[in-house]
Structures are given as structure tokens and as C-alpha cells.
Amino acid sequence: MATTTTTETLHSTDGIILQALPPKAVLKGSNDSERPFANAPILEPARSSNDPSPPEDAFEAKVKWNSPPINKYRVLSTFWSFFVLGMNDGSYGFESYYNLTYTVVSLIFLSPFAGYTMAALANSAIHIRFGQRGVGIIAPLFRLIPYLVITFHPPYPVLVVMYILVGFGNGIVDAAWCAWIGNMANSHEVSGVLQACYALGATVAPLITTAISSHSRGGWWTFYYIMVSVSALELGAGTTTFWTQTGAVYLSENPHQKAGEKATSGRTREALKSKLTWFFSLFIFLYVGTEVSIGGWIVVFMTKVRNASTFAGSATATGFWGGMTVGRLVLGFVTSRIGGFRAMLLYLGLAIAIELVFWLVPNMVVTAVASALLGMILGPIFPTAVVLMTTVLPRSLHISAIGFATAIGGSGSAALPFAVGAIAQAKGVKTLQPIILACCVVMLIVWLFLQRHRPKDKEVGVNLAVFKRLRERAKEMLN
Known part of the structure; x- marks a missing residue:
């Protein structure tokens, strides 16, 4: 505030x-x-009013999730927003109703990406004009109204347009709340919970749709009555908790690094000029594509390559997403202790090792356990990357840069699974594992480049001085 x-x-x-x-x-x-x-x-x-630079020995006092007290309710509101976001991504189930080809049905998966792209261009303007209050109102409305239209199960082209609007609302909250929480104290822990809420929503939605269809309590559109309700609750929570966070407040808290509070344009353009924005976007592209490729193809891999039953394959997929939820809840505390950049190298190294076991050990039980462990290790990577974006980029560019990165990540969630499917069609589903391994290796290479641009000051995390003292004492003993 x-x-x-x-x-x-x-x-x-x-x-x-x-x-x-x-x-x-x-x-x-x-x-x-x-x-x-x-x-x-x-x-x-005293310093001159014309000198905006802070003292050399000063640092930014970050807000906490529970201080000021209103932040507790704001953070809970963002958690609910990401839970709704996860429910949206797990709510598709209308293929048989429209009786369309797979190519035409795939349009519904590409339309949210179009909405994300529009949101990436509009995020900064919305924050400058309306502040977080605008996010709390506009984003839920861009979910609520389309969901309400979908409950009437309209013609398929209308459905595609509605999901473009939904993608716009999702893109706004994705950038806004990731950037806001990424600037908090204990940001790794809180961001982990935020992303775990998304994973939980994505896990709950298929269970609800399955229960509706198995009990014959309505068509696929019945699920969207629930989505209307949860979006209405999101609208009420976001409006009330962020009501005082206007555009003027946003400008005062996030002044332009060169022009101060009066600069109301050019932030998106400046964010796109930064090579760090593009490298972070490439990293998010690879991560989201890897995550969705595993989650989307693991059942087919288990049944076709490991000769598992459909139930065992589904259980393996559930283990992967469950492991991701646990990883985001738990490993955020590990990240904050050892430091974000070091933790990322650790997670990527472990992911490569577990993926090798996943690929090279042809045992169904080992594969299932490796799947859950891989989900747990991959879980904290996205929230950690977003938090670290806020440490290497100027605060005035956070909304634009994170919005652009999440839009690129949306393209990764569509492009890489499609590529996996195309290669699997030609070479077999067994190619899933080497593709995933290659993506993890490339992510590590990209992160090694980003590691060079970490803040020059001491990274927040475990203090390594104790290890230095032990090394010096060992040398003394040897001498």
C-alpha cells in the first residue's frame, strides 16, 4: 500500500x-x-528533492503477507483467484457434444493463448489506469460473463470467442498477483502456496466433471454453473480487498525508474527491450511446455510403453500433479533458505537425474514413483523463476515483463505438447522421455545464463560464512 x-x-x-x-x-x-x-x-x-536515489546503505522494506493486516485478506483473495484459474484449465470436456474433428476442437486450447497475448499488452495500462482495484474487478468479469454464456451451451464458434475472453482475464491475474506476491517478504513461500492453489484447482476440476457425468446430473455445461459461482465470489473478494489500490497508488508504489511517478506509458516497450525479459520468457516457455507435456501424455506413455492399465496410468498422472502441489507447498521454504538462484540449479539438476530414471528404468512401479518425484521437483521452478524476475528487473517493469513471460508460457503449453504428439505419431510415444530430458537440459543452459545476471549483492538465502570458517579452520589444522 x-x-x-x-x-x-x-x-x-x-x-x-x-x-x-x-x-x-x-x-x-x-x-x-x-x-x-x-x-x-x-x-x-538531507538530500535534495531533485535527487531520487536512496541512501547507499538503505534497502527496500517489503510488505508481508500479513502486514498491513488487510494483506491477509488480499493474499487469500489471490489464492482463490489462482484456484479458479486452475479449475478453468481442468474444465474441458465438451468434445463429444459438438462432434467435431480433433483439429477443430484444438482451437479451444489455442484461444486462451490469444487472450493471454492481449492481456500481456494491456496489463501495464490496466495497472496504471485502475490499479489493483481494476485487476480485482476486470479479471473476474472476463471469467464470469463468458462462463455464464457457456452455461447455455452455445454454438462452438461462440465457445472459442468466450475462451479468448477467459484467457484475457487469466492473463491479467497471472501477471498481477505473481508480481505482487513476488515483491513480498518471504516471497518464495507465499508464491509456492499461490501456485499450489492453481495445481489444486486443476486437480479438483476433473473430479467434479467426472462426478457430474457419472451421475447423469446434466451435460458438460453443468460444470460452468460452478464456475459462475466461484468467479462471482472471486469478483466480490477482489473488489472489496483491493478497493483502495487505485492507479494513483500503483504509480506511487511503482514509479518509473527514469521518469518517476508521472510516467504512464512505455513500460511494456521498455520491458521488451530487456534481454532478461526474453530469456526469462524462453525459460517459462520451456518449463510450462514440459509440465503440460508430461501431464498430458503420461497416461498414454504408461499404457503404451509400460503396459499399465488405464487406471494405473491415470493414477500415475494424479501422482505427478499431486507431487507438483506438494513441491510448491513445501520446497518454497527450502528455496528461501538456500537462495533462489542456487535452488533453481539444484531443482533442474535433480529433474534431469529423475527424468533419466523415468526413461531408462523399464519398471512400472519405478516409473510411477519417478513421476511423482519429478512433479515435486518441477513444482517450485515456476514460482521461483517469477520471484527471481522481480529481483533482477526494475519494479516498474514487473507487470509488463511477467505478463509477457506468462503469455509466452501459454504458447509453450500449446506448442510443445503439440510437437510431442506429432513426433509420437511418427516415432511412437516412447519419444516423450528424450524430449522432456532435452527440455530440462535446455532450461538448465538458459538458467546458467540468467545466473550471471543475479543481483551483485549477497543473495537472500543460507549464509555460507559458516562453511568458509570451517574450511579456514581445516586449513589451520592441516598446517
Whole structure:
């Protein structure tokens, strides 16, 4: 939230001009929560109003998920929004009703990507004009209205258009809430829970649709009555919790790095000029494509290559998504302890090792266990990448850059599974594993490049000084 601060100019006996900063000013190395004079103003040499740069020894005091208190309800609202997002991605089930070819049906999977692309271009403008309040209102409406239309099971071309609108709403919340939580304290843990809510929604939706169809309680469109309800709840939660977060508040909290708060354009263009935006987008493209390829083709792989039953194949897929949910909930705490960049190298290395076991050990039980472990290791990669984007890019570019990266990720979720299917059609489903392995290796290569651009200051994470002292002591003992 934006805060209003006032300063008072004072004069010391030596004639040095001082200014009394608010009690909340924080200096590197300070621990004001343990000091008896934490509420006393901090005196610093006054700086010119034309000099926007902060003191060299100052750092940004980030908001927490529970401070200020309203943030608790805002974070819960974003969790619910991502749960709805996950339910949307697991809610397709109308192929037989329209009696169309696979090629025509595939349009419904490409239309959300068109919406994501539109959102990537509009994200920055929405934040500048309407702030997070606008996100809390516009995004749920772009879900609620299309879902309401779908409940009337309209002609298929109308369905395609409705999912373009849904993709637009999804693209807005994906960029907005990932960027907001990525700038919080304990961002790795909170982002992990946010993404776990998405995985949980994607897991719950097929169970609901299966229950509806198995009990003959209506057609496939019955599920969208539920989607209308959850989107209406999302609209109410987002509107009430983010009502005070206007466009003016957003500009004050995210001033342009060069032009200050008054700059209301050019952020998307500047984000696209940064090579880091493109490399992060390539990384997200590969990750999302890998994740969706495994989840979409693992049942076929298990039944055709490992000779498993349909039930065992489905159970393996459930294990993969369940492992991903657990990984996002648990491994965020590991990431925050060892540091995001180091953790990413660890996760990618383990993913390559587990994928080799997945591929080379022709045992159904080993494959099922490897699938769950692979899902758990891949789980924290996306939230970790988003959080690290917020550390290497200027804050004013976060919305535009993350929005663009998620749109590229949407194309990966369509392009890579399609490529896997085309290759499997020609060479067999056994080609799934070498393709996934190649994607993991390329992700590691891309991340090694991004590793070179990590912040120059000490990375947040485990303090390695204790290991340095142990090494020095061992040398002394040897000498």
C-alpha cells in the first residue's frame, strides 16, 4: 500500500542540515524491532528533492503477507483467484457434444493463448489506469460473463470467442498477483502456496466433471454453473480487498525508474527491450511446455510403453500433479533458505537425474514413483523463476515483463505438447522421455545464463560464512 510520509528539516549545532525521517525508515544492518528507541525518528543528512536515489546503505522494506493486516485478506483473495484459474484449465470436456474433428476442437486450447497475448499488452495500462482495484474487478468479469454464456451451451464458434475472453482475464491475474506476491517478504513461500492453489484447482476440476457425468446430473455445461459461482465470489473478494489500490497508488508504489511517478506509458516497450525479459520468457516457455507435456501424455506413455492399465496410468498422472502441489507447498521454504538462484540449479539438476530414471528404468512401479518425484521437483521452478524476475528487473517493469513471460508460457503449453504428439505419431510415444530430458537440459543452459545476471549483492538465502570458517579452520589444522 502506498504510505504518506512527511519530513522535517532540522539544523545541528554544526550547521549541518538534517531531516527527520519517519520511524519506519530502515537502514541495512538495523534491527529496529529489538531496539528500545525503534519509534524515535532517524536523522540523516538531507538530500535534495531533485535527487531520487536512496541512501547507499538503505534497502527496500517489503510488505508481508500479513502486514498491513488487510494483506491477509488480499493474499487469500489471490489464492482463490489462482484456484479458479486452475479449475478453468481442468474444465474441458465438451468434445463429444459438438462432434467435431480433433483439429477443430484444438482451437479451444489455442484461444486462451490469444487472450493471454492481449492481456500481456494491456496489463501495464490496466495497472496504471485502475490499479489493483481494476485487476480485482476486470479479471473476474472476463471469467464470469463468458462462463455464464457457456452455461447455455452455445454454438462452438461462440465457445472459442468466450475462451479468448477467459484467457484475457487469466492473463491479467497471472501477471498481477505473481508480481505482487513476488515483491513480498518471504516471497518464495507465499508464491509456492499461490501456485499450489492453481495445481489444486486443476486437480479438483476433473473430479467434479467426472462426478457430474457419472451421475447423469446434466451435460458438460453443468460444470460452468460452478464456475459462475466461484468467479462471482472471486469478483466480490477482489473488489472489496483491493478497493483502495487505485492507479494513483500503483504509480506511487511503482514509479518509473527514469521518469518517476508521472510516467504512464512505455513500460511494456521498455520491458521488451530487456534481454532478461526474453530469456526469462524462453525459460517459462520451456518449463510450462514440459509440465503440460508430461501431464498430458503420461497416461498414454504408461499404457503404451509400460503396459499399465488405464487406471494405473491415470493414477500415475494424479501422482505427478499431486507431487507438483506438494513441491510448491513445501520446497518454497527450502528455496528461501538456500537462495533462489542456487535452488533453481539444484531443482533442474535433480529433474534431469529423475527424468533419466523415468526413461531408462523399464519398471512400472519405478516409473510411477519417478513421476511423482519429478512433479515435486518441477513444482517450485515456476514460482521461483517469477520471484527471481522481480529481483533482477526494475519494479516498474514487473507487470509488463511477467505478463509477457506468462503469455509466452501459454504458447509453450500449446506448442510443445503439440510437437510431442506429432513426433509420437511418427516415432511412437516412447519419444516423450528424450524430449522432456532435452527440455530440462535446455532450461538448465538458459538458467546458467540468467545466473550471471543475479543481483551483485549477497543473495537472500543460507549464509555460507559458516562453511568458509570451517574450511579456514581445516586449513589451520592441516598446517
